[in-house]
Amino acid sequence: MTLHKEGWQSTLCAPRSNVPGGAARVLDSRDRGLPARIPRSEPAATCTIASMKTLGLDLGGTKIAAAIVEDGVVLEHSARPTPQSGFEAVLASLVSASRELLARHPEVRALGIGSPGPLDLQRGLVLFAPNIAGMTDAPIRERLEAALGLRVVLENDANAAGYAEHRYGAARDFSSSVFVTISTGIGGGLFVGDAVIHGATGAAGEVGHMTLLPGGPLCGCGHHGCWEALASGRAIAREASFSYGTALSTQEVFARARAGEARALAAVERAADFTGLGLANLLKLFDPDGFVIGGGLSQVGAFYLERVRVAAERYAQGFPSVEIRRALLGAAAGVIGAAAVAARAETQPETQPETQAGSSG
Numbered sequence: 001m002t003l004h005k006e007g008w009q010s011t012l013c014a015p016r017s018n019v020p021g022g023a024a025r026v027l028d029s030r031d032r033g034l035p036a037r038i039p040r041s042e043p044a045a046t047c048t049i050a051s052m053k054t055l056g057l058d059l060g061g062t063k064i065a066a067a068i069v070e071d072g073v074v075l076e077h078s079a080r081p082t083p084q085s086g087f088e089a090v091l092a093s094l095v096s097a098s099r100e101l102l103a104r105h106p107e108v109r110a111l112g113i114g115s116p117g118p119l120d121l122q123r124g125l126v127l128f129a130p131n132i133a134g135m136t137d138a139p140i141r142e143r144l145e146a147a148l149g150l151r152v153v154l155e156n157d158a159n160a161a162g163y164a165e166h167r168y169g170a171a172r173d174f175s176s177s178v179f180v181t182i183s184t185g186i187g188g189g190l191f192v193g194d195a196v197i198h199g200a201t202g203a204a205g206e207v208g209h210m211t212l213l214p215g216g217p218l219c220g221c222g223h224h225g226c227w228e229a230l231a232s233g234r235a236i237a238r239e240a241s242f243s244y245g246t247a248l249s250t251q252e253v254f255a256r257a258r259a260g261e262a263r264a265l266a267a268v269e270r271a272a273d274f275t276g277l278g279l280a281n282l283l284k285l286f287d288p289d290g291f292v293i294g295g296g297l298s299q300v301g302a303f304y305l306e307r308v309r310v311a312a313e314r315y316a317q318g319f320p321s322v323e324i325r326r327a328l329l330g331a332a333a334g335v336i337g338a339a340a341v342a343a344r345a346e347t348q349p350e351t352q353p354e355t356q357a358g359s360s361g
């Protein structure tokens with residue numbers, strides 16, 4: 001595995017000549033057969049989505065971001081605090097953020113929204129949002145469509161950010177990529193060609209809840225030993241705080257680790273080791289062209305990512321080498337990805353919804 005640093009070039013709109021059956025054949029998650037092998041050297045084909053302006057919304061626990069995006073480029077954006085007084089207030093805020101931008105871009109026909117979940121993608125519901133008050137079984141797609149008169153595509157927030165990296169960021173020259181975002185928690189997304197892999201029920205890509213240590217620390221999902229409970233920013237802070245006997249933030253732990261303090265370094269190395277294990281497991285399952293690491297911990301840089309790479313290489317010894325890259329788009333990834341899933345739905349309506357299970361036989 002090589003940790004790819006800045007300075008690489010990508011080839012956009014390259015032909016997909018070596019993919020039998022074309023992109024849709026490989027991408028459809030309803031197809032339960034084995035996907036065609038995409039050679040690592042084959043660059044992603046990004047011409048199948050026509051260039052169009054769409055609106056991207058990123059619903060976060062503290063902030064609602066909105067942007068008009070064309071071909072991965074943010075043309076105009078805005079942000080406002082996320083109301084914590086229930087779904088109606090959140091909806092009103094999303095609608096006003098959208099109207100403000102749509103007034104100046106009346107040609108926009110579709111809107112994508114990245115939301116924390118769990119979600120019901122088929123029914124367009126936010127089932128529950130842990131950091132937003134009053135978001136239970138919220139019919140966000142239907143209500144936004146009714147209020148704005150636009151097609152609305154709901155997407156998981158980590159999938160949206162990862163899709164932005166896959167199409168326009170760190171993985172833009174990959175045909176397939178796996179995104180892992182490591183901040184307070186750990187999320188992820190799986191991408192093949194132009195598609196987000198949702199799985200049968202929309203839960204694909206919840207990599208943070210893969211069990212890496214049976215009987216390990218309790219995770220927010222109720223299970224023990226999840227990747228998130230072992231290697232997220234919160235887990236690193238918890239582990240180091242325990243060994244120091246005083247409460248430390250994730251940033252403080254990294255600062256101490258950089259300064260060579262053994263206990264802080266041990267917490268960082270243990271977390272990096274588990275993340276390497278998680279990536280190695282994903283490599284064996286998906287054999288992607290590469291990984292993209294996003295979220296707050298990716299911003300620590302080589303000090304952290306190099307340790308992850310070494311661990312991943314060790315756990316995947318004997319398997320094909322794969323690149324691990326740092327996310328490039330930062331906080332804008334959420335709106336860019338949300339806008340991109342809407343653009344994809346507009347240009348490839350026949351592939352929607354991807355969440356249907358096993359209907360093609």
Ligand SMILES: [Zn+2]
Binds near residue numbers: 208226228229
């Ligand atoms: Zn969990």
